[in-house]
Amino acid sequence: NAENLTFRGIEAEVKRLALRAREGEITVDEMTGGxxxxxxxxxxxxxxxxxxxxxxxxxxxxxxxxxxxxxxxxxxxxxxxxxxxxxxxxxxxxxxxxxxxxxxxxxxxxxxxxxxxxxxxxxxxxxx
Missing domain, CATH: 3.30.559.10 (Chloramphenicol acetyltransferase-like domain)
Structure with a gap:
């Protein structure tokens, strides 16, 4: 849903997903659909x-x-x-x-x- 986010919103989501990936907590749903x-x-x-x-x-x-x-x-x-x-x-x-x-x-x-x-x-x- 990046088209609905501001630049700050996109940055926050990228940080959130990167942290979840580093911690081994990211889900398949979070990695698909791009x-x-x-x-x-x-x-x-x-x-x-x-x-x-x-x-x-x-x-x-x-x-x-x-x-x-x-x-x-x-x-x-x-x-x-x-x-x-x-x-x-x-x-x-x-x-x-x-x-x-x-x-x-x-x-x-x-x-x-x-x-x-x-x-x-x-x-x-x-x-x-």
């Missing part, structure tokens, strides 16, 4: 990979290590933190155009989190 997975190989130093879908889910988003890299900005070379993301999806359910649009939305959200979390209100973000 349609999408986010995997973070970056915490282990992964630079890039192609995540594999967990059937019967429709897609999986792989997030990787954040590393400072040279990039071109307005014709000049600069160093900035870069993270690769990859999405694998069931092409019977999701078209390539939608998957690219999703990745663009993820990129924009990661580059401008205050826009997503605080409706663009940086002052509100700092108050929290």
């Amino acid at each position: 349609t999408f997975t986010i995997t973070n190989g970056g915490i282990f130093g992964s630079m890039l990979s192609t995540p594999i879908i967990n059937p019967p889910q429709s897609a999986i988003l792989g997030m990787h290590n954040i590393v400072e890299r040279p990039i071109a900005i307005d014709g000049a070379i600069a160093v900035a933190p870069i993270m690769y993301v990859a999405v694998s999806y069931d092409h019977r359910i999701i078209d390539g155009k939608e998957s690219v649009g999703f990745l663009v939305a993820i990129k924009e959200a990661l580059e401008n989190p205050e826009e997503l979390l605080m409706d663009g209100n940086v002052k509100k973000a700092l108050e929290m």
Whole structure:
């Protein structure tokens, strides 16, 4: 029911499930019924990979290590933190155009989190 939760609600549910899993108390019902997975190989130093879908889910988003890299900005070379993301999806359910649009939305959200979390209100973000 993630579509009905706020970001804080999702975070609380992830923490709750992780704790139950670590304690060996998670149930099969709590581990089934998902349609999408986010995997973070970056915490282990992964630079890039192609995540594999967990059937019967429709897609999986792989997030990787954040590393400072040279990039071109307005014709000049600069160093900035870069993270690769990859999405694998069931092409019977999701078209390539939608998957690219999703990745663009993820990129924009990661580059401008205050826009997503605080409706663009940086002052509100700092108050929290």
